[in-house]
Amino acid sequence: xxxxxxxxxxxxxxxxxxxxxxxxxxxxxxxxxxxxxxxxxxxxxxxxxxxxxxxxxxxxxxxxxxxxxxxxxxxxxxxxxxxxxxxxxxxxxxxxxxxxxxxxxxxxxxxxxxxxxxxxxxxxxxxxxxxxxxxxxxxxxxxxxxxxxxxxxxxxxxxxxxxxxxxxxxxxxxxxxxxxxxxxxxxxxxxxxxxxxxxxxxxxxxxxxxxxxxxxxxxxxxxxxxxxxxxxxxxxxxxxxxxxxxxxxxxxxxxxxxxxxxxxxxxxxxxxxxxxxxxxxxxxxxxxxxxxxxxxxxxxxxxxxxxxxxxxxxxxxxxxxxxxxxxxxxxxxxxxxxxxxxxxxxxxxxxxxxxxxxxxxxxxxxxxxxxxxxxxxxxxxxxxxxxxxxxxxxxxxxxxxxxxxxxxxxxxxxxxxxxxxxxxxxxxxxxxxxxxxxxxxxx
Amino acid sequence: xxxxxxxxxxxxxxxxxxxxxxxxxxxxxxxxxxxxxxxxxxxxxxxxxxxxxxxxxxxxxxxxxxxxxxxxxxxxxxxxxxxxxxxxxxxxxxxxxxxxxxxxxxxxxxxxxxxxxxxxxxxxxxxx
Numbered sequence: 080x081x082x083x084x085x086x087x088x089x090x091x092x093x094x095x096x097x098x099x100x101x102x103x104x105x106x107x108x109x110x111x112x113x114x115x116x117x118x119x120x121x122x123x124x125x126x127x128x129x130x131x132x133x134x135x136x137x138x139x140x141x142x143x144x145x146x147x148x149x150x151x152x153x154x155x156x157x158x159x160x161x162x163x164x165x166x167x168x169x170x171x172x173x174x175x176x177x178x179x180x181x182x183x184x185x186x187x188x189x190x191x192x193x194x195x196x197x198x199x200x201x202x203x204x205x206x207x208x209x210x211x212x213x214x215x216x217x218x219x220x221x222x223x224x225x226x227x228x229x230x231x232x233x234x235x236x237x238x239x240x241x242x243x244x245x246x247x248x249x250x251x252x253x254x255x256x257x258x259x260x261x262x263x264x265x266x267x268x269x270x271x272x273x274x275x276x277x278x279x280x281x282x283x284x285x286x287x288x289x290x291x292x293x294x295x296x297x298x299x300x301x302x303x304x305x306x307x308x309x310x311x312x313x314x315x316x317x318x319x320x321x322x323x324x325x326x327x328x329x330x331x332x333x334x335x336x337x338x339x340x341x342x343x344x345x346x347x348x349x350x351x352x353x354x355x356x357x358x359x360x361x362x363x364x365x366x367x368x369x370x371x372x373x374x375x376x377x378x379x380x381x382x383x384x385x386x387x388x389x390x391x392x393x394x395x396x397x398x399x400x401x402x403x404x405x406x407x408x409x410x411x412x413x414x415x416x417x418x419x420x421x422x423x424x425x426x427x428x429x430x431x432x433x434x435x436x437x438x439x440x441x442x443x444x445x446x447x448x449x450x451x452x453x454x455x456x457x458x459x460x461x462x463x464x465x466x467x468x469x470x471x472x473x474x475x476x477x478x479x480x481x482x483x484x485x486x487x488x489x490x491x492x493x494x495x496x497x498x499x500x501x502x503x504x505x506x507x508x509x510x511x512x513x514x515x516x517x518x519x520x521x522x
Numbered sequence: 523x524x525x526x527x528x529x530x531x532x533x534x535x536x537x538x539x540x541x542x543x544x545x546x547x548x549x550x551x552x553x554x555x556x557x558x559x560x561x562x563x564x565x566x567x568x569x570x571x572x573x574x575x576x577x578x579x580x581x582x583x584x585x586x587x588x589x590x591x592x593x594x595x596x597x598x599x600x601x602x603x604x605x606x607x608x609x610x611x612x613x614x615x616x617x618x619x620x621x622x623x624x625x626x627x628x629x630x631x632x633x634x635x636x637x638x639x640x641x642x643x644x645x646x647x648x649x650x
Contacts, residue, residue: 312611313538316632320544323637329551352633359613370615 092153099149191287194276199223199243202282211287213259224285229255229263239268243283248272256287265294297365304362308355315355318348350486357490360420361472364497369417371502376415378408378422378452378522382441385423392430399438406445408452413522417498421506424491425454425518432482433458433515455517458482461510469508470496478512495520529555530648533574535565535591536609537583541632545578545640552641562586566594573600576648578640579626581610581617589617592624605647609640 185192191208193201200221201208212219212227225243228236232255239249249270255263267288276282322345325333333341363369386393386400393400429439433456442453461469465476473489499506499520510516532554536542539560546556557572559565563586569577577595581588588608595601608621608629621629627647630640 309611309613312631312633313541316611317538317540317544319633320541320548320637324544324548327637329547355633368615 098152099145102145102149191289193224193285193287195224195243195270195283195285196279197281199225199240202279203276208287211258211264211289212256213262218259227256229257231255243270246273249285251288253290264289264291266290301362301365304358305366308359308362311351311355315348315351318344319352322348354488357488357494360494361490361497364494364501369498369501371414371417373412373414375410376413376418378411378413378418378443379404380409381415381419381422382426382443382452385419385426388423389427389430392427393439396430396433396435396437398430398433399436401438401440403440403442405443408443408445408450408522411450411522414502417502418522421495421498421520422452424495425452425520428491429454429456429458429516429518431487432456432479434482437515449521451519451521453517453519455515457515460512460514460516461508462512466508466510470506529553530576531555531557531572531574532644533557533559533565533569533572533577535559535562535577535583535588536580537561538580541580544637548637548641549644552645554644562588562591566591569595569604570598570601574604576605576607576644578607578609578644581608581612589620589624592621592626596624607643607647609635 186205188205189207191211192205193208194203196202200223201219202221204212204216204219209215209219223240225236225240235252235254239252239254242249249268251267251269254266254268256266257263267290268285269288270283270285273281273283322341324330325341326338326345360369382402392398426439426441433439437457439457440453440455442451442455444451444453459478459481461476462478465474465478468474469476470492472493474493475487475489479487496506502522504520504522506518506520508516508518530553532549534542534545534549534556535558536545537560542558542560546558549556557568557574559568561583565577565579565588566586568574579588579592586594588610592606592608595604595606606626608626609632610617610629611632613631618629628643630643635643
């Protein structure tokens with residue numbers, strides 16, 4: 080450091096000396112030049128001055144001026160260095176203050192932060208991380224973050240670790256971590272790109288966002304729906320069977336009106352049964368417990384059975400059913416139970432939202448490229464403004480009241496979409512208000 | 523009377539009084555002899571005492587539920603081969619899987635079945 084200083088001073092003194100030398104040289108030359116002047120006097124502001132008198136004074140004045148200039152030059156140069164040092168010192172101090180500031184923010188942040196090394200090991204957990212895991216620094220330093228996951232999420236943790244090693248960022252991935260006491264916590268894990276930290280060139284910042292409470296709440300809600308739905312089945316099956324018995328004339332024949340009333344009870348109850356089934360399926364999807372049971376499935380059989388189920392509504396409204404079976408879609412690998420729910424929903428919607436005497440056509444596409452079921456109706460269609468929300472939960476389009484016969488939960492299409500996605504298929508639709516809709520599912 | 527002797531015996535095990543009553547009425551009207559139980563413990567006793575030709579077994583019951591009753595039934599020499607149809611409101615795959623393991627002939631959800639459906643199934647199961 081002192082080496083640099085002396086070099087610095089040395090350099091600038093040489094420059095000062097050289098400048099002084101040049102200046103004095105120029106002055107001497109100019110004095111020589113003045114000596115050769117033929118005139119012996121100069122007139123300045125109407126006063127005459129003899130050159131001979133002035134000459135020594137000129138040199139003195141010039142010498143003083145030069146000294147002052149040179150002194151100033153040297154001062155500037157020296158103070159430049161100290162000013163530079165001073166600026167550097169101020170900058171360094173403000174930088175340390177900043178660093179101290181951010182260090183504090185990092186340490187005291189309410190969200191768990193970790194700095195990870197190349198191997199994914201925790202180097203610098205903040206206080207919130209220590210609180211989260213219920214550990215002290217020594218217990219967690221050096222541990223691989225991805226090894227701290229709940230055993231059921233092992234596969235996911237290994238996948239995220241692979242991303243980490245490939246330098247890919249991790250964006251709010253849901254995963255379960257396990258604390259020292261063995262508690263399982265749901266988190267959103269994010270890991271950002273490389274940064275340098277202390278002596279580590281390849282350090283990365285990780286954020287652990289605790290969402291356990293949110294998850295537990297969601298789970299409680301879904302479990303409640305499941306429990307309630309199961310409980311509702313007992314009274315609803317009672318009504319079904321009791322009305323069955325009355326309608327089968329087991330206790331004597333029913334009069335016209337008695338029969339109608341009992342039939343109404345039975346029909347409305349069937350609606351409740353369907354609603355409960357839908358609620359249970361939705362809750363299963365939300366809980367991730369919808370199990371797919373792949374079997375060789377005959378789609379045309381499923382369609383036929385759904386048409387039989389809906390035959391009374393179809394007849395009542397005199398709906399024309401057109402079947403275009405391009406292939407039979409027999410023997411495809413799918414879950415017949417779930418697929419039936421999908422087909423039932425689509426055809427039932429088509430019938431429900433079509434005016435009397437309308438047409439519902441069902442097309443089966445069975446080619447190498449595409450296996451699809453297309454349900455088209457000539458009904459009320461879906462208004463354009465409602466189309467993007469049609470698959471969301473509890474949504475019914477604005478024009479459902481056009482046909483007084485329609486009753487719906489707003490869950491059907493949400494369920495259908497969830498099932499299709501779970502089975503690895505897809506659903507799409509085209510619709511025009513008052514012209515009709517076409518729904519296509521690909522398997 | 524000979525007719526009485528030829529009637530097949532059905533044991534209905536369900537904790538819900540209404541459902542038990544309507545099942546009993548329907549099965550009797552369809553030509554069966556019907557025995558009742560309102561929980562798994564009573565059901566097990568009556569099954570071992572009367573050796574019914576088929577048992578309609580609910581799952582959710584107090585004192586002893588249907589799953590436990592079925593596994594205990596299978597420990598008995600006669601009970602091991604008894605014909606059982608599970609009739610429940612629960613659709614959990616674990617419960618259904620357990621019923622399969624314990625060799626119940628079928629597992630039906632109550633709300634999926636009409637009275638006639640149940641009689642049909644019972645008759646079909648008794649054929650073999």
